[in-house]
Amino acid sequence: xxxxxxxxxxxxxxxxxxxxxxxxxxxxxxxxxxxxxxxxxxxxxxxxxxxxxxxxxxxxxxxxxxxxxxxxxxxxxxxxxxxxxxxxxxxxxxxxxxxxxxxxxxxxxxxxxxxxxxxxxxxxxxxxxxxxxxxxxxxxxxxxxxxxxxxxxxxxxxxxxxxxxxxxxxxxxxxxxxxxxxxxxxxxxxxxxxxxxxxxxxxxxxxxxxxxxxxxxxxxxxxxxxxxxxxxxxxxxxxxxxxxxxxxxxxxxxxxxxxxxxxxxxxxxxxxxxxxxxxx
Numbered sequence: 001x002x003x004x005x006x007x008x009x010x011x012x013x014x015x016x017x018x019x020x021x022x023x024x025x026x027x028x029x030x031x032x033x034x035x036x037x038x039x040x041x042x043x044x045x046x047x048x049x050x051x052x053x054x055x056x057x058x059x060x061x062x063x064x065x066x067x068x069x070x071x072x073x074x075x076x077x078x079x080x081x082x083x084x085x086x087x088x089x090x091x092x093x094x095x096x097x098x099x100x101x102x103x104x105x106x107x108x109x110x111x112x113x114x115x116x117x118x119x120x121x122x123x124x125x126x127x128x129x130x131x132x133x134x135x136x137x138x139x140x141x142x143x144x145x146x147x148x149x150x151x152x153x154x155x156x157x158x159x160x161x162x163x164x165x166x167x168x169x170x171x172x173x174x175x176x177x178x179x180x181x182x183x184x185x186x187x188x189x190x191x192x193x194x195x196x197x198x199x200x201x202x203x204x205x206x207x208x209x210x211x212x213x214x215x216x217x218x219x220x221x222x223x224x225x226x227x228x229x230x231x232x233x234x235x236x237x238x239x240x241x242x243x244x245x246x247x248x249x250x251x252x253x254x255x256x257x258x259x260x261x262x263x264x265x266x267x268x269x270x271x272x273x274x275x276x277x278x279x280x
Contacts, residue, residue, distance in 0.1 A: 055100035056084035102211030176213020
C-alpha cells in the first residue's frame with residue numbers, strides 16, 4: 001500500500017515479488033532470480049542506442065559512462081572499436097563470433113571489469129596515440145616485412161617461457177542458457193602438439209569465461225589463449241620509420257638472415273616511439 005504512482009523507479013531495474021502464504025515457505029523466503037537484458041548502449045556504426053551483446057560496444061560504453069571511467073568520446077579510437085565490433089558480429093556457423101553476456105557490480109575494480117569484458121572476445125586493450133583502442137582475437141595477415149635494413153640497433157631474442165608459465169591445456173567455466181545461467185565447466189581444450197612437446201605431461205591452467213554464454217565460444221577463446229602462450233619466441237629492437245605503420249595487435253613479418261628468419265610472422269605486443277642517436 002505504500003507503493004504509489006509516484007514510485008516510478010525510472011532507470012532502475014527492479015522486481016516486485018509478493019509471497020502470500022508464509023506456511024508454504026517453511027525454510028524462509030525463496031531465492032528469486034530473473035533473466036534480464038542490460039543497459040542500452042550506443043552503436044556508433046549505426047548511430048542507434050539499443051541493447052547489445054557486442055563486446056566492443058559494451059567496452060566503449062563502460063569507458064564513457066559515469067559508472068565506468070568517464071572518458072570523453074575524443075579519447076576513444078572509434079575506427080578500431082568499430083573494426084572490433086564488426087569482427088565480433090561475424091557469422092561463425094550460424095552464430096556471432098563473440099558476444100558479451102555477463103554482469104558486474106560497481107564495487108569491482110575497473111581493471112577487473114575491463115578484463116572480464118575483454119575475455120569475452122579474447123581481446124587486447126591499449127592506449128594508441130592518446131586514445132583507447134581495442135582489438136578482438138583474430139589472425140591478421142601481415143602486410144609489412146621488416147628486414148635488417150630497418151634495424152637501428154641489435155635485436156634481443158627470448159626463446160622460451162619458464163616451465164612455470166607454460167601450459168598445454170586450458171579448463172574453466174562459462175555460463176549462459178546452456179547451463180541454466182549457472183557457472184559450469186566447458187570441455188578442456190588441449191593442444192596435442194603442445195602436449196607432445198612437454199613429453200606428454202599435462203600442464204593445465206584455468207581460464208574462466210563468465211561473460212561467455214556458449215561452450216563453443218568459450219572453447220574458441222581458450223584455443224586462442226593456448227596458442228598465444230605456446231608461440232613463445234619474442235623479439236625486441238629498434239626499427240626505422242617504416243615501423244610507424246604498425247600498432248599493437250598487428251602482425252609483421254621479419255626477415256633476418258643471421259637468425260634464420262624468412263618472412264617469420266610476429267605479433268606486435270608493445271610499441272613505443274623514441275629517438276636514437278645515429279652516427280651520420
